[in-house]
Amino acid sequence: MLLHHELTNSDKQYINYLRGGLILRVVLMHLGLAWFYLPYSSYFGLFFPALFGVSGIVSYYSYRRAGDVVHYVIKRIARIVITFYIISGGAYLILFIMNPQWVGLSEFLNWLLINPKSADQPYPMGQIWFLRALILLTVIVLPFFYLSLRNINYLLVPVFISLLVSLAQQFGGVGSVFMVAIGDLNEINTYHPLVNMGYFCFCAWASYVGILKRTSWMFCLVFVGALMAWAIFQHQNFSLNLADHSYFQDFFYLSLGYAGIGLLFGLRTPITFVLEKVPACGRMLLFFSTHAFSIFMIHSLYIYLAEAVFDLRDMKSISEILLKIIFVILASVLSAVPLSYLCKKITGVLIAKIDNRKKQQVAI
Numbered sequence: 001m002l003l004h005h006e007l008t009n010s011d012k013q014y015i016n017y018l019r020g021g022l023i024l025r026v027v028l029m030h031l032g033l034a035w036f037y038l039p040y041s042s043y044f045g046l047f048f049p050a051l052f053g054v055s056g057i058v059s060y061y062s063y064r065r066a067g068d069v070v071h072y073v074i075k076r077i078a079r080i081v082i083t084f085y086i087i088s089g090g091a092y093l094i095l096f097i098m099n100p101q102w103v104g105l106s107e108f109l110n111w112l113l114i115n116p117k118s119a120d121q122p123y124p125m126g127q128i129w130f131l132r133a134l135i136l137l138t139v140i141v142l143p144f145f146y147l148s149l150r151n152i153n154y155l156l157v158p159v160f161i162s163l164l165v166s167l168a169q170q171f172g173g174v175g176s177v178f179m180v181a182i183g184d185l186n187e188i189n190t191y192h193p194l195v196n197m198g199y200f201c202f203c204a205w206a207s208y209v210g211i212l213k214r215t216s217w218m219f220c221l222v223f224v225g226a227l228m229a230w231a232i233f234q235h236q237n238f239s240l241n242l243a244d245h246s247y248f249q250d251f252f253y254l255s256l257g258y259a260g261i262g263l264l265f266g267l268r269t270p271i272t273f274v275l276e277k278v279p280a281c282g283r284m285l286l287f288f289s290t291h292a293f294s295i296f297m298i299h300s301l302y303i304y305l306a307e308a309v310f311d312l313r314d315m316k317s318i319s320e321i322l323l324k325i326i327f328v329i330l331a332s333v334l335s336a337v338p339l340s341y342l343c344k345k346i347t348g349v350l351i352a353k354i355d356n357r358k359k360q361q362v363a364i
Contacts, residue, residue, distance in 0.1 A: 005210040007061055013286075014268055015054055017275060020285030022051045023292045026127065027299045027332065031325055034243065042242040049257030050264050052196045053203030055134060057212075060155075060204035063145050071354055076138050078350050080131055083293040083343045084114055091122035091301065106184040117186045123304040127296060129192055136193035137200055144201060155205035162198025165191070166254040170232060175248025195249045199257060218266030225259030291336035298339065299332040 007015075025033075025047060033044055059076065066072035088111065110116045114132045116125070140158075147154035168174045169191075178191035206212045232252045239245075245253040264271075275282035288295060303324075307313040312324040 005208060005213075007057075007207070010272075011207075011213075014272060015057060016289040017271070017282065017285045018050060018264060019054050019292055020288035020290075022047060022054070023288045023295055024285070026051075026296060027329060028325075030127075030300060030303055031328060032321070039239070039241040043256070045242045045246060046253075046256040046260040047264065048260075049196065049199040049254075050203075050261045051130070052134075052137075052199040053261050055137075056200035056202070056204040057207045059138065059200070060145065060148075060208065064149070069142065069146075073138055073142070074354055075351050077135055078347050080134055080138075080293070081114065082347045082350070083297055083339070084128060084131055086343055086346070087294070087297045087301075087339065088116075088122065088125065095122050110186045113185070113188070115186045115188055123301045125297070125300060127300060129189065130296075132189075133192040133196055136190065137197050140193055141197055141201060148205075152205060152208055155201045155208075158197040158201040159205075162195045163251070163254065165194050166198075166249055166251040169195075169248050170236070170250040170252060173248075191248055195254065198254065199261065202258070203261065212265045213268075215266050215269070218262040221262030222259045222266060225255045225257070225262060228255035229259070287333070291333075291340045294336040294339040294343065295332050298335050299328055302328045302331040302335075305331075 025044065029044060034042055062076070063069075063072055092111070107116070107120050110120065114128055114135070118124075118126075144154050144158055165174075175191050178189065178194065179187045180190050181187050203212065206217075211217045229252050232250075232255065233240075238252070242253065242256070249257070275285070306324050306327055310324075310327070312320055312327075
């Protein structure tokens with residue numbers, strides 16, 4: 001019989017450690033960690049799916065505590081989009097002041113949908129696909145969240161769907177079919193939420209039944225994921241660069257994504273031990289977790305500034321590499337504190353209004 005496991009304080013702390021580490025990994029990947037020794041360095045990318053997994057755990061327990069599904073969805077989406085609107089909106093405003101131009105309706109709607117075209121972005125924001133997928137996921141998984149209140153195993157249905165979709169991409173290249181075009185708006189990639197909802201719901205399920213705490217189970221997941229990836233590689237001749245499999249995640253990428261999740265949770269004890277022995281590292285990861293969305297959004301602006309303003313694009317020395325890394329991380333960290341404060345205040349006001357309206361409706 002599967003048992004019900006609530007999140008303990010140590011569980012919550014480790015989730016925060018992971019979220020902070022995964023955000024730091026995103027920053028370092030964009031600074032060159034992904035391509036300094038290809039194709040092998042690209043495999044740092046196999047840990048990104050764990051960010052969906054961590055989000056799934058947090059979201060599922062929030063859903064179970066929520067008394068109203070609509071308010072849960074609004075609150076969840078608000079926490080995601082406010083940071084994007086403030087940071088990107090501020091950047092757009094600065095560009096408009098410097099060079100006033102008429103913004104068309106389609107460009108504005110693309111921005112509202114967190115889906116601006118690359119040419120219309122104030123600075124490179126390729127990472128926003130994660131935010132867009134997270135918003136769509138919040139809605140897509142609701143039926144399975146609801147059914148899981150009766151039987152937790154319903155959370156495994158999205159896992160199997162994502163596996164089937166990734167297999168179809170692996171052998172049929174179906175990813176482009178899920179690109180949805182509406183009028184003049186930028187195409188919306190619905191493949192991303194479909195394939196990533198597997199990590200999202202698997203980690204929610206595994207946490208609730210307690211499997212995430214079982215080291216043997218997690219290393220079994222590592223073994224199975226690596227074995228499936230190896231089997232696919234033996235069957236097909238394809239690029240070993242993991243980045244070539246990431247846009248439309250195929251079964252090869254998905255298998256390694258689950259292996260990465262298993263590794264991170266399987267190594268919970270030694271990772272926690274190290275962070276407790278080196279508290280400065282633990283505090284750094286907790287900082288990155290607290291300001292996750294702000295750092296996630298703002299770091300690419302500083303990468304752009306480092307390359308466009310300070311000419312640190314084609315770095316030819318260790319000193320230039322270190323200078324770029326230090327500048328981007330330090331600037332992102334310093335900016336994150338006021339940005340997070342502002343976003344939290346605005347989100348708090350919005351959620352308070354939603355809660356007050358709910359109370360008024362109940363009173364009526």
